[in-house]
Amino acid sequence: MQQELVKIITQAAKQAGFSVRGGVNVDYPQETYGDYATNFALQAAKTVKLSPKTIANNLRSHILNLRPDLFDKVEVAEPGFLNFFIAKKYLQDQVKEIVKQKEKYGEIKTNKQKINIEYCSANPTGPLHLGHGRGAFWGDTLANVFDKAGHKTTREYFINDYGKQILLFGESINARWQELLGQKPEIKEEFYKGEYVKDIARELMKKEEHAKLSEAERIKVFADIGLKKMLAETKALLEKAGVKYDVWFSERTLYKKDLVKKAIELLKKKGFTYEKEGALWFSSSKLGDDKDRVLKKANGEETYFASDIAYHLNKISRKYDLLIDGWGADHWGYKMRLMAAAKVLGFEEKLKIVVGQFVRLVENGQEVKMSKRGGVFFTLEELFNEVGPDVARFFFLMKSVDTHIDFNLDLAKEQSQKNPVYYIQYAHARISSILLKAGKSKSGARLNLLRHPSELKLIKELLKFPDVIEDTSKDYQVQRLPQYAVELATSFHKFYQDCQVIPASPAGRSKDKNLSQARLVLTLAAKIVLKNTLELMGVSAPEKM
């Protein structure tokens, strides 16, 4: 609806001779002002030498000329807003349209893009924690929105299965394994120390052949086994939470195909590298980064940064129009250097990096430091065990990735029963129950009987859904979805309270029957949109609860 209004206003502005710079803005004002509003006249007044009200009045007559059918009225308000009241007839007709489109409702016509979105991508050396959950839910939901917006989306997970930390992981397991054999190995400061490391070691005790290997070989074998196990657990957990992936991309393949070397060569050719103290450096400071970065260490190994450049070049070679990276808070400082590389290699415009903020775990008013190596942390799996995936997903999705979250576990447990997700699911279950009771509805309902304020409010809410998709696919602010879901549920609950859907007495008059039929169609439309919204968020839509 917003988009349609934008088009109409744009056209009217052209007819009236106003230039449309920076686009037309349509928003939802307070109810008393109207259903939609535009500040176009206020904006235009900056360049045109006319008062905002004059512009608004002029625009208004052109709009009414273009679409007399669409509005009950269009008002000019101080200091120059233009407020739109949508015609009842139009609203009533839209209900039929929603029911017709069913699960396809909300799909919008956009310039179809091929999008790659990478999210979560936790190191495979430990279990997922809350921050990973936040990233995973955000990415998965955003990918759902992209699909709905008509884009071709690839969901990707980058597996850091190469480099020093893998060996460190193997050493950590090996040390625990030796402990179990009664030896007293050195537990180094930098080792991974969580219980899960001991669990892996314990499992390895079952096979005796490991004792025959040399220590170096054993560490490699253990690292591989540990890695596979952690990865399998990660996959299982994400699947349980409904987080989907199309591609699991292994860092090792970049080395196998020599892509890291090639990436470095490319940077050399562009003239943005130099050698210093035996290492190869990238002049990222010339491109906005704080300092230059090492691509190849003095010992001949490539850095993670180098392989990450190779990874992004690989994505570009797969012909995406847009690459989105969803990163954890600890990657803030890393953003500039990758953008610097993107500038040199010509994909700056295509790369969007979104860095989420920290999730702090708070217990008894004290922060609990989460660290894989320290071994103290609360895992995503534990959260699922406490509150279930639906509540967990909703809880994180509600919040903008820009805000720090103080996660209080006791409060989360206590409040999970009061979580707004149940409010929405309850609306869906209520609807399901009504539709079940009403039985099969007949076609040809007289939707022009829908006139009650609560009915019209509900319809208007339903019409916002495509706007939610449109906006979110552009600005990635997924918290809009849970917010919308709550508003929609509220509108339905209110409608339910005010408007009896199924007549109280079975022998009602035909007038009541017609109204009931119309309300049933509206109820069905509400169910469709509510379910659509829940599906985008990856939250279940129960028929009963």
Add this chain to the structure above:
RNA sequence: GCCCCCGUGGCUCAAUUGGACAGAGCGCCUGGCUUCGAACCAGGAGAUUCUAGGUUCGAGUCCUAGCGGGGGCACCA
């Protein structure tokens, strides 16, 4: 020290990207089931949007300075 992010009722978060009276949930107070699901609805109390300046028709949002919290400043990933 330098760079980045955040600061909104008691608590957890929104605010359509510069719009109209700052909105929800939780908690607190009051009312509503002999009719379709009360996990609901209606009403109430509770805000100097960290502080001080500035920009303009208009600021929670932009600029400057300060205060508070977090993160980053590796030849780790």
